[in-house]
Amino acid sequence: RAAALWPPEASPLSTMRIAVAVSGGSDSLLALGLLRAAGHDVVALHAHFLPPGDKEHALAEAIDAQCRALGVPFAAVDLSREFRDRVITPFAAAYAAGRTPNPCAACNRDMKFGLLLNAALAQGASAIATGHFARIEPTPAGPALFRGADDTRDQSYFLSLVPQHALARAVFPLAGRRKAEHPAALAALGLTPPLPSESREICFVPGDDYRAFLESESFPLSGPGPIVLADGTRLGTHQGLWRHTIGQRKGLGVAYSEPLYVIDKAPAAHTLIVGVKAELAATVCRTGPANCLVPSEFWPETVLAQTCYRMKPRPAAARLTADGGLDIAFAESVARPTPGQVAVLYDAAGRVLAGGEIIASPGLVIPENLG
Known part of the structure; x- marks a missing residue:
């Protein structure tokens, strides 16, 4: 049902209530404003994915003020404990196991279109809208997920793990829009994002320094091990596989006749495998x-x-x-x-x-x- 709402500007008014996930940034606020202007029954839903303090409560209040200007009900839900269990802890465990995780894809699957969707349904909504740059189209076999119109911002990649039954309740009002158009569109709606600038970094990692974050949180992490070429020649010692990712060149701490890159890891042997660029x-x-x-x-x-x-x-x-x-x-x-x-x-x-x-x-x- 939700998929048929796109595009909202062209769809008939519906009695279906749509919860709009609002972060405080321009994308989600514009999604809310567009749906409200199109005449849909909407409610704004803000998720605390990190433990809320004074700063987070102030942000929620600022979002609520924008919602009041639109005549839209607002609610905030604390999902910080669940976010830690389902996103942060698996993130750390993946690094400890030698992988390089994608927490945004996990968050979309387990949180935004998982627990937050459940919270939206509890608010009486039948669908959840977000500020993602992606497109949903109804088909006889169910909702189809497509790239958004703005190639520079497309987020279908991060939505690819969301199951089809959840996508059936998804609405993406920004599917046909481009990011550069947002300031004018928000101004036309009389909206001012509480977060004037938006980060494309991992939301729970300060300064995008995942190494410092993992150390500060005292997660169990792997220790030192050998750095070798693909033929087994040992070149040095690394201080933990979690500090390195495939394709990395800087920070290896070994000398060689030409630049070396991380080409693989052997977690069972705590071994970092490096090679020349062609080996990537x-x-x-x-x-x-x-x-x-x-x-x-x-x-x-x-x-x-x-x-x-x-x-x-x-x-x-x-x-x-x-x-x-x-x-x-x-x-x-x-x-x-x-x-x-x-x-x-x-x-x-x-x-x-x-x-x-x-x-x-x-x-x-x-x-x-x-x-």
Whole structure:
């Protein structure tokens, strides 16, 4: 039902109540204003994902003031404990295990379109709207998730793990809009975002320094281990696999005849594997169980695969594995995919076919003498 509301400006007025997740930033506030201006029955819902203090309560009050100007009911819900259990703790555990996690994808799946959606339903809403740059279209088989109109802000990648039953209750009012248009649109609606500037960093990591965050939170983390070439030649010692990610060049602390990059990790041996830039190239990728938004029998022979947010989708062949994961073979070599990140499959029209967490980039021969 919710998918049919897009675009809200063109849809008939509905008695369905829509909860709008508002953070205090311009995107979510514009989403609220557009739906309200279109005549929809809306309620604003603000989530405290971090333990609320004076600053957070003041932000909620500022959002409430904007809502009152629109004549929109406002409610805040404290989900900080659940956020820590479902996003922050798994984030730390992934780094401890040698992976590089994507907390935004997990947050969308488990929090915004999980527990916050449940809170919206408890407020009497039938759908939840957010300020994501993505598009939902109804199909006979259920809602279809597409890229948004603004290529520079598209967030379908981060939404690829949200299950279809949750997407069925999602509304994305900014699907056809561009970020540069927002200041004028907000001014026309008489709205002023309480957060004048927005960060694209991880919301719970101060200064985007995940290493300092993990140390300050006293999470159990891996210790030192060897730094080796792919043939097993030892070059030095690292201070913890969690300090490094695939493709990293700076901060390795070893000397070599040419620049070295992290090309893989062997967590069982606490070993960091480095190599020259050419060794970063990969042509295959594997994920854990995937969130399939389109049955695999309807995938095109050539899909477009994306293995990190800043990557342009590349032509590939893909299939489901026996355990429901994705096996992806790129038509040409790409930068080595990073375990813990998300691999997303698209069709040529920008529709999300499936998404899954990367577990391996097969093809690198790991020597047996890593220890």
